Amino acid sequence: MPRILTQNLIPGMVVAEDVYTYNNQLVLLKDTELTDKSITKLEFYSILSVRIREDTASGSSEEKIPQEEMSYSQRIKASQEFKEFKADFEGAVDDFKGQVNGLLTVSKGSKVNTEGLLKDTNDLLRKTPSGLQIFDMLHNMRMYDDPTFAHCMNVALICHVFGRWLNMPDRDVDTLTLAGLLHDVGKLKIPEQILGKPAKLTDNEYQIIKTHTVEGYNILKDFDMDEHIKNAALMHHERSDGSGYPLGLTSERIDDFAKIVSIADVYDAMTSARVYRGPLCPFKVISIFESEGLQKYDSKYILTFLEYIVNSYVNNRVLLSNGLEGDIVLINKLDLSHPMVHCGSHYIDLSHEHGLYVEAIL
Numbered sequence: 286m287p288r289i290l291t292q293n294l295i296p297g298m299v300v301a302e303d304v305y306t307y308n309n310q311l312v313l314l315k316d317t318e319l320t321d322k323s324i325t326k327l328e329f330y331s332i333l334s335v336r337i338r339e340d341t342a343s344g345s346s347e348e349k350i351p352q353e354e355m356s357y358s359q360r361i362k363a364s365q366e367f368k369e370f371k372a373d374f375e376g377a378v379d380d381f382k383g384q385v386n387g388l389l390t391v392s393k394g395s396k397v398n399t400e401g402l403l404k405d406t407n408d409l410l411r412k413t414p415s416g417l418q419i420f421d422m423l424h425n426m427r428m429y430d431d432p433t434f435a436h437c438m439n440v441a442l443i444c445h446v447f448g449r450w451l452n453m454p455d456r457d458v459d460t461l462t463l464a465g466l467l468h469d470v471g472k473l474k475i476p477e478q479i480l481g482k483p484a485k486l487t488d489n490e491y492q493i494i495k496t497h498t499v500e501g502y503n504i505l506k507d508f509d510m511d512e513h514i515k516n517a518a519l520m521h522h523e524r525s526d527g528s529g530y531p532l533g534l535t536s537e538r539i540d541d542f543a544k545i546v547s548i549a550d551v552y553d554a555m556t557s558a559r560v561y562r563g564p565l566c567p568f569k570v571i572s573i574f575e576s577e578g579l580q581k582y583d584s585k586y587i588l589t590f591l592e593y594i595v596n597s598y599v600n601n602r603v604l605l606s607n608g609l610e611g612d613i614v615l616i617n618k619l620d621l622s623h624p625m626v627h628c629g630s631h632y633i634d635l636s637h638e639h640g641l642y643v644e645a646i647l
């Protein structure tokens with residue numbers, strides 16, 4: 286049985302023996318067919334390689350599965366655009382990391398090279414012109430070893446697309462993108478053991494994490510840059526109903542750029558917690574936003590954001606929670622996570638069907 290490095294595993298391969306962590310915790314059972322989720326799990330437990338059943342080891346599932354039988358996410362990952370995006374993205378994150386560390390050493394009061402900071406995000410966006418495509422790419426990226434920097438890059442890309450959806454002028458879109466890029470810069474001041482802790486945080490640790498907002502503001506405050514960027518670092522965890530931190534501000538006192546960044550931030554956190562699951566179906570994300578409470582966000586931003594995301598999936602084939610397949614034909618403006626779906630000979634309005642929902646995009 287060949288032993289294959291975890292980084293080279295491909296969904297569809299079958300595990301030839303039980304897989305344990307170094308402290309003997311069972312991770313996968315023998316004969317498990319690998320999925321993105323299980324590969325991510327192996328990465329999470331730092332398992333370097335596993336034995337794979339011979340007959341499944343050679344070809345990748347991407348090669349074996351005909352295009353029309355691949356899932357939505359498999360098709361994206363198999364595309365040339367995605368492979369290029371992934372390579373460019375990783376380069377951009379490394380570059381960004383260097384530039385941010387430079388910020389910490391440069392003397393205060395100096396002008397920040399914002400063009401340099403924006404260059405990588407703009408290059409990524411130029412190659413991937415449609416908003417939906419960017420989202421699809423981001424949803425399908427695996428956990429990167431540097432979660433903070435990759436997350437900042439994701440939030441910057443989402444902010445850029447979001448700013449366009451809001452019809453903001455170019456200058457503001459750039460400011461918003463920078464605000465997204467730098468929103469979590471304060472995390473550089475948080476000890477690594479707390480930031481990267483895989484288990485639940487203690488109350489005290491959570492209090493320390495929360496200080497990244499004020500820390501971020503302090504890092505940026507003396508630089509010659511747009512005030513919105515500094516405010517976004519300080520206020521992106523504030524919520525319109527006053528339930529956020531660090532100050533518990535209510536809507537009228539929260540910087541608009543911080544409000545937009547907060548939506549992009551939460552969206553990225555929900556769609557990219559890939560340690561324990563694959564990409565979330567966008568309809569699921571919307572229902573999480575709905576249950577978390579839309580009043581936490583400014584309605585003029587959150588509704589635009591969710592509507593654009595949902596609308597970009599009109600005409601897509603979906604799987605419903607009862608096993609039926611159909612095409613999304615119409616979005617319900619008042620119930621975004623429950624669209625109208627055309628299944629064979631009939632139409633199902635999910636907003637009238639209690640308990641029925643979109644399980645996956647096919």
Ligand SMILES: [Fe+2]
Binds near residue numbers: 468469497521522
């Ligand atoms: Fe944050």
Ligand SMILES: [Fe+2]
Binds near residue numbers: 440468
């Ligand atoms: Fe964040």
